[in-house]
Amino acid sequence: MSTSLIQIHSLTKSFTKGQNVITPLDNLSLEVSRGEFLALMGPSGSGKTTLLNLIAGIDAASSGKLIIDSQDLGSLSRAQLTKWRSVNVGYIFQLYHLVPILSAYENVELPLLLQSLTRSERRTRVETALELVGLSDRMHHRPNELSGGQEQRVAIARAIVHDPGLLVADEPTGDLDRESAETILDLLRSLSRDLDKTIVMVTHDPRAAAIADRALHLEKGQLVSQLQ
Numbered sequence: 001m002s003t004s005l006i007q008i009h010s011l012t013k014s015f016t017k018g019q020n021v022i023t024p025l026d027n028l029s030l031e032v033s034r035g036e037f038l039a040l041m042g043p044s045g046s047g048k049t050t051l052l053n054l055i056a057g058i059d060a061a062s063s064g065k066l067i068i069d070s071q072d073l074g075s076l077s078r079a080q081l082t083k084w085r086s087v088n089v090g091y092i093f094q095l096y097h098l099v100p101i102l103s104a105y106e107n108v109e110l111p112l113l114l115q116s117l118t119r120s121e122r123r124t125r126v127e128t129a130l131e132l133v134g135l136s137d138r139m140h141h142r143p144n145e146l147s148g149g150q151e152q153r154v155a156i157a158r159a160i161v162h163d164p165g166l167l168v169a170d171e172p173t174g175d176l177d178r179e180s181a182e183t184i185l186d187l188l189r190s191l192s193r194d195l196d197k198t199i200v201m202v203t204h205d206p207r208a209a210a211i212a213d214r215a216l217h218l219e220k221g222q223l224v225s226q227l228q
């Protein structure tokens with residue numbers, strides 16, 4: 001078995017708007033090892049989110065190959081891709097995307113409602129995930145009763161509660177003060193190191209990129225350099 005969790009060969013993604021064809025990803029090739037913590041940087045519009053969405057199975061490529069853990073994502077139907085994603089991927093967003101009327105506990109429980117688990121099985125997993133992010137004492141708080149850093153930790157608990165091997169994060173510290181950002185980065189670092197999660201993180205922050213195992217730069221839909 002390959003040690004690469006993610007294998008990307010000549011991946012292209014184009015959107016057609018009227019007469020215009022936009023190609024945010026242009027013939028990109030990349031391998032990401034199992035358990036690697038990869039940072040992706042690059043200017044606005046360079047295709048970072050587009051690439052994350054393909055890796056997460058949220059969107060489909062126009063051409064090229066994307067293989068994750070021996071699964072060729074291009075061979076899956078929309079419905080199969082959704083199912084694959086719900087098992088294998090956790091997505092962390094810049095603005096958390098928590099449901100405001102639900103408690104931290106209920107937000108983290110949401111992805112598990114798609115699985116056939118008993119209520120007590122769900123409880124064990126939700127409590128474990130909230131403990132991992134250090135928020136056991138806030139589980140009955142709603143998002144508006146939490147700080148931004150705490151909201152992001154709830155969002156990370158939600159992303160890991162179904163125990164996916166792959167986490168993708170789109171500017172996870174982009175809206176946080178420096179101290180909260182460091183807490184989030186330490187948490188991602190330990191998820192990679194201690195729980196062997198593979199992480200692909202988009203960031204504009206060189207300090208965030210520096211704690212990753214490797215940082216790559218995108219420009220106009222292509223990888224331009226490798227910093228580390």
Ligand SMILES: Nc1ncnc2c1ncn2[C@@H]1O[C@H](COP(=O)(O)OP(=O)(O)OP(=O)(O)O)[C@@H](O)[C@H]1O
Binds near residue numbers: 042044046049051
């Ligand atoms: N659904 C879509 N339809 C048409 N064009 C799109 C779509 N999604 C993205 N694009 C275009 O693809 C290009 C890359 O967008 P993308 O969101 O991947 O950039 P990014 O690197 O994440 O930028 P930022 O740092 O601002 O988040 C942009 O020109 C964008 O307008």
Ligand SMILES: [Mg+2]
Binds near residue numbers: 049170
């Ligand atoms: Mg983006």
